[in-house]
Amino acid sequence: MQLEFWGVRGTAPVSGRDMVRYGGHTPCAALRSSAGDLLIVDAGTGIKRLGERLMAESGKATLEVDLLLTHFHLDHIIGLPFFAPLYAPQAVITFFSPAAPKETEKYLGGLQMGRYFPVAFKETASQKKFLKADEAGFSVGKFRISHCPLNHPQGSVAYRVEEGGQSVIFATDTERPEQGLDERLASFIRGATYFIYDATFTPQEYRVRQGWGHSSWLDGTKLARAGGVKNLVLSHFNPDHNDSRVAGMVRLARKEFRRTFAAREGWTVRIEDE
Numbered sequence: 001m002q003l004e005f006w007g008v009r010g011t012a013p014v015s016g017r018d019m020v021r022y023g024g025h026t027p028c029a030a031l032r033s034s035a036g037d038l039l040i041v042d043a044g045t046g047i048k049r050l051g052e053r054l055m056a057e058s059g060k061a062t063l064e065v066d067l068l069l070t071h072f073h074l075d076h077i078i079g080l081p082f083f084a085p086l087y088a089p090q091a092v093i094t095f096f097s098p099a100a101p102k103e104t105e106k107y108l109g110g111l112q113m114g115r116y117f118p119v120a121f122k123e124t125a126s127q128k129k130f131l132k133a134d135e136a137g138f139s140v141g142k143f144r145i146s147h148c149p150l151n152h153p154q155g156s157v158a159y160r161v162e163e164g165g166q167s168v169i170f171a172t173d174t175e176r177p178e179q180g181l182d183e184r185l186a187s188f189i190r191g192a193t194y195f196i197y198d199a200t201f202t203p204q205e206y207r208v209r210q211g212w213g214h215s216s217w218l219d220g221t222k223l224a225r226a227g228g229v230k231n232l233v234l235s236h237f238n239p240d241h242n243d244s245r246v247a248g249m250v251r252l253a254r255k256e257f258r259r260t261f262a263a264r265e266g267w268t269v270r271i272e273d274e
């Protein structure tokens with residue numbers, strides 16, 4: 001399968017000369033299976049460019065989009081009104097979230113109603129389906145998907161997406177318990193090929209931001225070791241952390257877990273069976 005990063009910034013989009021290396025768009029990633037199935041994870045501002053790419057690739061043919069939402073905080077859905085396939089009659093978009101389908105439709109519709117946006121979500125031309133992401137697991141094409149609850153205000157989930165023997169974990173909005181590790185998450189990520197984790201804070205910042213629902217690179221390295229993952233990818237970067245601060249976090253993290261990388265907009269990872 002192939003993993004593509006379209007937005008890796010948490011909380012709020014940013015721009016600036018010192019924010020170009022990792023990028024300023026909020027969370028959005030895409031996975032493509034060996035059979036060409038497309039799965040999108042979250043609809044932050046990064047989804048805008050992905051949508052343009054998908055429209056160019058598919059032309060007038062039917063475009064099937066399966067979109068997994070981790071939760072409904074703005075940074076994870078704010079790109080949706082700017083996602084070109086939403087307005088394309090040939091697009092069939094299936095929205096999966098841990099919430100009930102009616103709730104998902106209501107929360108997404110809330111972005112495009114009243115004075116917030118000129119076109120109502122319901123009136124967009126694509127065909128839309130809403131499904132509850134089954135915690136026990138479900139399939140999209142060749143992908144097998146499961147999820148695990150995370151410690152985040154109003155809730156969030158980690159997704160595990162597998163094809164063949166390869167797996168990618170998305171755990172971008174979470175906080176460890178007061179003592180020790182999130183043991184449930186450590187077992188959920190067991191043996192993953194790529195473990196994408198929340199690196200919003202430095203360990204120093206975390207001390208004064210407990211209860212905000214986010215983590216540091218240090219928590220990521222501890223979980224990566226406990227779960228025996230192959231690669232740790234730090235993501236959901238703080239809008240106040242510039243390129244050199246993020247690079248510094250990755251350097252420190254590598255001392256704790258050697259195969260640590262930073263997510264960055266435009267990074268495509270080919271994950272082959274070994």
Ligand SMILES: [Zn+2]
Nearest residue numbers: 010011075173
């Ligand atoms: Zn977030």
